[in-house]
Structures are given as structure tokens and as C-alpha cells.
Amino acid sequence: MLKRHIGWWLALPATLLVVLFLVLPVAGTIGSTFGESAGPFAPYLSFFSSGFRRRVLWRTLEISLATTAISLLLGFLTAYVVSRAPRNLKSILIIAAVFPLLTGVVVRSFAWLIILGKNGILNNLLVALGIASEPFAMLYTQGSVIVAMVYLFTPLMILTLVGVLENIPDDLIQASASLGASAGATFRQVVFPLAVPGLIVGAVLVFTGSFTSYATPQLLGGEKQMVMGTLMYQQAMVNFDWISASTIATIMVVITIAIVLLMTRVAKRLNPMAT
């Protein structure tokens, strides 16, 4: 009996942990938003009827999309160079991307406080160079949050894409060149289509990561640039409105899962290697 089910027994502790402490609590959070006496969708109606909250959701989407687009572009071009670099240089470039990635979110966001602050490095530099007559407020703007988020996610994008781009055989690129394609044409018509599945994986990681982030928007955006994560924290821990916080949590879960499912579909369809 034990022998026939040994696979189950071995997987049981980990499965139980996930079911008891992740699936059930999260289901509880989602469920709590539908049990209101005011009607099943009352918390959502109240969320979307508030102009402020709609603005927060919209801002979060804007920031996440901008972060994804910029880090996708920077990450892809950089990863292409890294993947074609000579061996020794390549390992140095990989270390230089891994190091920031392993450094915590708080530390990396904090660095941008020193750079973008009113008496920060950038303002001092601009004043010293005579570009600006006096320091101006760069912190607590949508731009400051996006810059820090791009900083946060570009290494992840580079590392995701280096692996993908390395797998594109040099022969293919040489074949394209020997058939008369320019470097640009080869890049657009050979490298890019083969990298699309990797680009999608990277984009999903960055979008979902920035959409649900807390520390970076909190440090660099503050109350002026409230996003879903910081709004949820405020509702739960400052206003003690758990239904409202649960509603925000549910919206985050739904959007995250929708994006992941949609993009895996798209990735499968676009994969030129698939038959």
C-alpha cells in the first residue's frame, strides 16, 4: 500500500504547505470580496467608482508597461552583444548583471534616492554644469519610479535573453549574411523572430513584477505616486479596511494570471521552432 503510493507520500508535505498556506488563504482573500451584504460585486463597484483608485490602477499599468518596454529594449540589445561577446568578456558581463540582480530591491531602490534627491547627485551635477539654475524635484514623480524599476528589471531581462540568444547558432547568422542580408536585416529577420519566445517570458516576468511591486514605488513615488501595491498596504495597515485591500489583491491576482496565461498562449503560437 505504502509502496504503491510512495510518490504521493514524498510530495505530500510540500503540497500540503502550498494548499494550506497559499491556496486556502489567497482563496479566502478573494472570497471575502464577494461576501458583502451590499451585493456580490459591491467592493469592485466601489473601487471602480472612485476616480482616485481608477487613477492608481491606471498609473500602475502605465508604470509597468513603460518599465517592461524600456527594459525589454535595453535588455534585448545588451543581451545580444553579451551573447556574441568573446568568452572571457562574456563571463564578466554576466557577473555584472547577476550582481545587481542578487542585491535586494530595497538596496537598489535606495540608490536612486541618493541619485535623484533634491540634494542628490544628479541635481548637484546639473547645477554644477550650469544646465539647471537650481535643483528641481525629480523624486516622487512617475519618471523616478520608472527609472528605478527599469534599473531593477533590466538585469533580469539581460540574463533571461542571453540564454535564449546563445542558443541561436552562429551558422544561422552566417548563412543569412552569406546570402546577402545586411547585419540589420539578419538581426530583424533571423535573430529577432527566434528570440520572440524569450522576449515574451522576459516581458511577463517584468510586467507582473512591476505591477505588484511595493518597495520601489514606496521609496521613489511615495504618496504622490501611489500604485496598487502601496494602495493595498495603506488600505490594510493604515485604514484597516481589509475588504478594500482584498479587492485590490484580487484585481492584482486576476491581472497577473490573465497576463501569464495570455502570453504563454501567444509565445506558443509565435515560436518559430515549434511545428
Add this chain to the structure above:
Amino acid sequence: MATRIPLPLILLTIAVYIFLVGPLIIILGAAVSDTTYLTFPPQGFTLHWFQRIFEIGAFRRTIVTSLELACLATALALVIGIPAAYALNRYRIQLPTWLSTVFVLPILVPEIVLGFSLLKSVAVGAALPIFPTLLIGHTLLVLPYAVRVISASLASFDFSIEEAAISLGSPPAKTFFTIVLPNVRSGVIAAFILAFITSINDVSTSLFLTGPGVSTLPIQILAHVEQFFDPVIASVSVLLMLLTVAVMAIVERTLGLTFLTK
């Protein structure tokens, strides 16, 4: 090497790397500045701010909590994650396909939602103290690393070696520890490191699970930044960066760094 890379692309790559490494150098400079405010380039040189970290009780306590939490959560995730990964590979036919999906859930559910849900149903609902709740949260957070990374190693392991050992009379449990585990050593090390680093740097899950007296280092840093803007934060950040360097040295020694792009 055979492909020529256009100059603008090389310049862009250099710019991206300056963008990636620059801010970390700025933190390093700000941490040794002999001023009471954060500044770069540093004015003077002092290690006073490193000493100051340990004079602040909240930092001393949260450093200990964070290290305990990272060690325990990683160990726990490996202890339950390795058998799960083994079962998913060795007994694939016995187990339903949805079971491997279960271990993707902690990645799919936003961390901040996990933290809030644990607060609601475990810390408040089941009245569990803060530290055990944090431990549960962190174990869940790092479990996917244990299961998926080790699964990937086991996928290329030839289970007929294990069967050979068993048919030659080696007991199954002993076979697992002497034959299977050493063969997936690199996966276990990678899982350990990724899990440890993830736990020690976590903000979103811990955010809701800190209470009076119990907090983690990243949460304490966040709280400190909002009140004081002094070089202590930079020096704590440098400490965390040193930890990263140590971890990368271990990876380099045992696996080689190219491992991280896979």
C-alpha cells in the same frame, strides 16, 4: 565571435552597464563618507557608519531575524522540496499532472497578496505568532526554487543507476543519499543559494507579517529611510552587498557563473 557587432550597439551596452553598476558604487561611496548626510562622492573616509549599524538595536535584532529566517526557510524548503522534486520525476506516472502546477502557484500569486493573505488567515485568523507566520511565508516564497531547480537537475538523472544500486542490495533510503543526491548536487546548491538570497531580500511577503519586536532587515531599512536619511542605510546596504559577493563566490567555486544564465 564571427558576427560583427555595430559600434552603436557596443556603446549602448557600455551605457547600460554603467547604469547597472553605477548606483551600487554610489552606495559604496556614500557608506564611507564622513558626513552626517548621504552624499557622493564621499567627503573624507570613515568606517563609523558600519559600527553605527550595530549600535542601533533595531538593526541588530532584524539582522539576526533575517538570517534565522533565511536559514530556516531555506532548510525547510529543501527538506520538503527535494522529496517532492524526486517524486515528480521518479514517480511521474503515478502522479497527476496538476501536481507540478501546485509548485508554480507561489510564483504566480503576487508576493504582496501572499503576505496579506497570511496575515488575515494565519496570523490573525489562526492567531499564530509573527515569527512562525513569517517562516511559513518565506518557506512558500522559496519552495519553487527548491522544487523546480532540483527537478531540472533530476530530469537529466538516469534513474537506472538508482535501480542498479537497489538491485545490488543497497537499501532505497541509503541509495537516495549516496547515489541520487550527489548526482544532483549542483541543483541543490543552486536552489539553496537562490532561496537564501530571495528570503533575505524579501520585502513584499514580510511587509504585512512584521509586528511589535519582530521585523526583517529589509523592512527595517524601509522604515529607517523614511525617518532618517543618513549613511547608516548605505552601510547596511554595503553589508547586504558583501553577502551577495560571498554567495557569488560560492556559486563561482562550485558551479561556475555561467550556470546562472540557464
